[in-house]
Amino acid sequence: MCTARNDTDPGKLQSAVEIFFKLYGVRKFHIYKPAVLASRIYIFDPELDGTLFLKTAKQVLRLLSAHPLPSAIDDLKQRLCYECPDCPPDYVDVFLRSFDHLFERVEVASEQCVQLRFDLLPSCAKMTWRVLHEHGEPLHFEEIIEIINERLRRMGSGKQFSGKGFIALVQGEHEVVPIGKTGMYALRSWKMETRYIKDLIESAFDYYGRPLTFEEIFNYVKNLRPDTNRSSLNTLVRMQCTHHIEGKRYVPHKWEGKQTIGQKENRK
Numbered sequence: 001m002c003t004a005r006n007d008t009d010p011g012k013l014q015s016a017v018e019i020f021f022k023l024y025g026v027r028k029f030h031i032y033k034p035a036v037l038a039s040r041i042y043i044f045d046p047e048l049d050g051t052l053f054l055k056t057a058k059q060v061l062r063l064l065s066a067h068p069l070p071s072a073i074d075d076l077k078q079r080l081c082y083e084c085p086d087c088p089p090d091y092v093d094v095f096l097r098s099f100d101h102l103f104e105r106v107e108v109a110s111e112q113c114v115q116l117r118f119d120l121l122p123s124c125a126k127m128t129w130r131v132l133h134e135h136g137e138p139l140h141f142e143e144i145i146e147i148i149n150e151r152l153r154r155m156g157s158g159k160q161f162s163g164k165g166f167i168a169l170v171q172g173e174h175e176v177v178p179i180g181k182t183g184m185y186a187l188r189s190w191k192m193e194t195r196y197i198k199d200l201i202e203s204a205f206d207y208y209g210r211p212l213t214f215e216e217i218f219n220y221v222k223n224l225r226p227d228t229n230r231s232s233l234n235t236l237v238r239m240q241c242t243h244h245i246e247g248k249r250y251v252p253h254k255w256e257g258k259q260t261i262g263q264k265e266n267r268k
Contacts (some may be wrong), residue, residue, distance in 0.1 A: 056080070056087040057095045061105060064116040068126040069133050070109030119157040124148065124166075125173035128185065138179055138186040141166040182227070193224040197233065200224055201240055202252060211249035 063079055064071060073096060077089040096106070096114060109115045121127050127148045132139060139147075145163045152159050161169060170176045175188050180196045195203070204212060204220040212220075217237055222228045241250035 052087065053091050053094065056084075056091040059084045059087050060092060060095055061116065064106065064114070065120070065122050065126075068116065068121050068130045070113035070115045072113050074112075076114075117155075118151055119155040119159070123173075124161050124169040125171075125176055128170055128176050129173060129187070132176065132185065132187050138184045138192070140183050141185055142183070144185060180225070197221060197225065197228065198236055198240060201233075201237060205252050205255070211244060211251045213249055217250065 059080055060076060063076060063083070073092065077092050080087050080092060081089055105117055105120055106114050107117050115130075118127065118130065121130065128144050131144055131147050142163050145161055145166060149160050167178075170185070176185055177188050177194050178185055179192065179194045186192045186194065193200070200221045201217060204217050207220065208216070214234065214237060218228070218230060218233055221233060237250060241252050243250055
């Protein structure tokens with residue numbers, strides 16, 4: 001299989017193709033010019049079903065678009081067999097062997113893994129997913145937007161995103177999750193604590209089942225969210241809880257007037 005630009009002179013193209021296939025002992029060939037990739041002309045060996053090849057290529061691109069992280073080639077074949085039984089798995093190998101000069105849409109992420117080119121990812125949410133994956137740690141949304149826009153500029157893309165609408169841009173992407181109200185974002189697969197601090201305060205009382213000192217609340221919350229600010233937590237505790245001077249312990253407002261049942265004094 002080979003390719004040629006669509007501005008190539010038809011006569012020269014025909015002669016070049018004939019010479020090319022004579023060198024390889026092939027007497028017949030097919031020429032396809034698919035509308036989906038109209039900037040190129042694709043010349044296929046007659047042993048390769050050109051229409052089926054293009055269908056397979058489109059399905060591979062669709063799979064890579066839906067999952068922006070590097071995909072193992074074997075996994076791609078399995079997903080293709082499941083979602084599009086008509087597409088031969090062997091054609092995936094043909095497509096990936098020729099992507100560098102044929103489609104220019106797929107890039108090598110690592111050995112035996114490929115991914116869709118960054119600027120071709122379908123949404124800011126997918127780009128955020130990849131950026132977080134590549135950095136391996138939570139990032140503030142302003143930094144994420146800056147990284148995305150810089151990469152798009154370097155690739156010559158006209159797309160740019162604004163941090164003002166970031167929440168709306170990533171809404172609906174299950175894998176990208178905010179960390180409370182900090183403006184930081186993480187991947188769900190990291191299994192990090194992402195609840196609001198006020199919810200963690202309530203969780204502390206549910207866990208211990210008794211009035212707590214501020215230090216106990218602080219240690220519980222900080223264990224789940226190491227970035228917890230002591231002063232900010234103190235303000236939230238005073239807003240959510242009633243301070244019992246005796247013993248310097250707090251109880252949540254929802255416990256007022258109720259007897260604490262099932263106290264778990266053994267939890268330290």
